[in-house]
Amino acid sequence: MSATVTPNDILQLGMGFWGSKTLLSAVELGVFGELAKAPANIETLTRRLGLHPRSARDFLDALVALRMLERVDGIYRNTSATDLFLDPQKPSYVGGVLEMANARLYGFWGSLTEALRTGAPQNESKGAGSDLFEALYADPERLKRFLRAMSSISAGPAQAIAAKFPWADYSSFVDVGCAQGMVPVTLAHAHAHLTGYGFDLPEVGPVFRGFVENSGLSDRISFVAGNFFEDPLPTADVIVMGHILHDWDLEQKRALIAKAYEALPMGGAFIAYDAIIDDERRQNAYGLLMSLNMLIETTGGFDYTGADCQAWMRAAGFSATRVEPLVGSTSMVIGRK
Missing domain, CATH: 3.40.50.150 (Vaccinia Virus protein VP39)
Known part of the structure; x- marks a missing residue:
């Protein structure tokens, strides 16, 4: 009997930006750095991360379902991977590229259709007559973020x-x-x-x-x-x-x-x-x-x-x-x- 064809993979890919943005926001909010200090319950994380009570449980439990966090008896902690790679205090931190993706690329990719039709860049240089590197290198703080992302x-x-x-x-x-x-x-x-x-x-x-x-x-x-x-x-x-x-x-x-x-x-x-x-x-x-x-x-x-x-x-x-x-x-x- 042939396998049943379903739209599951199509829908999961099409809505994949939900999970991506949840992770990027977690990096921006400092979730993994906070939990690297000590595991915590939802009340503590809500206060320390500045979350609204309406958002906190779904946000943190979504990270559990995405296997970015673990939860045992109501206590949240990093996974072994996020503790190693998403704690900003560790030399193994790879969150720099995610910080850049959140601050820059996530928004720019919203214009992919325009890029496909025009062949033109959709980043800071759009309409400015400069290239990517001129725009990045003109701002010292943005340059530092970019260089960290490359690391x-x-x-x-x-x-x-x-x-x-x-x-x-x-x-x-x-x-x-x-x-x-x-x-x-x-x-x-x-x-x-x-x-x-x-x-x-x-x-x-x-x-x-x-x-x-x-x-x-x-x-x-x-x-x-x-x-x-x-x-x-x-x-x-x-x-x-x-x-x-x-x-x-x-x-x-x-x-x-x-x-x-x-x-x-x-x-x-x-x-x-x-x-x-x-x-x-x-x-x-x-x-x-x-x-x-x-x-x-x-x-x-x-x-x-x-x-x-x-x-x-x-x-x-x-x-x-x-x-x-x-x-x-x-x-x-x-x-x-």
Whole structure:
């Protein structure tokens, strides 16, 4: 007997924004940080979080049903995952990207239909004649939030790159578009022989240096200010670009890969990591949705398959290329000069 066809999956996906916004609001309100201090009952959480009595029970119990909280005998506590990853006081905190999603992306995605019809960005740059990065970098506080968000989505891939790439064969690296510095700090902590640089626009420098200093690595990691389209890239044995190529159109992608090739010594390596789409474009839904996010955020950016990136690398001169999974939906494409 054939299985009964139901609309359940369709409806759950269509209404998925309910659960997403519930989690994003929980991060904004500090639910997980509060419960990291101590489990609490509904009366205590209502008072500490500033919730209206009408909303509190459904809100907290929805988080239980979504498996973001646990409740035993009326006492709420974080799950093991939310305690590790959504407590702002822990170095494993990934909520920065959720903070950005709540403050920026959630509203912008409401204009996806317009983006699909016009091909135009729907973010802060809409109607302003500037691009995403001009708008973000013009506001110091917004820039700090953005850089923290980049650290959140780079932490897992950085640990995987530190573990999977043969760093014993190399002594130096440069992280191009380094943001706060999560990748350089992670690599330097994991491999004591490495020295490295972060390369980004000048406005990033103070945030990067502070992050590196707090990590105790100022003697091995330095910041180099520059524009990766206008200035030469710093030279190193390995050049890393994480969540960079997908921001740009095809011509710009090819130009950045060519600049990486030019800056590397013979035998050097180029690592590009993103939410690499599977070659058949059927499985990595996150990567395909990330590409739609680039539609909303940029004037020409898009995500790409591993085969795409390998072809661009070979066209730039790289002699050997491969794709290697990292964590979740993220993979790295490696080219060797």
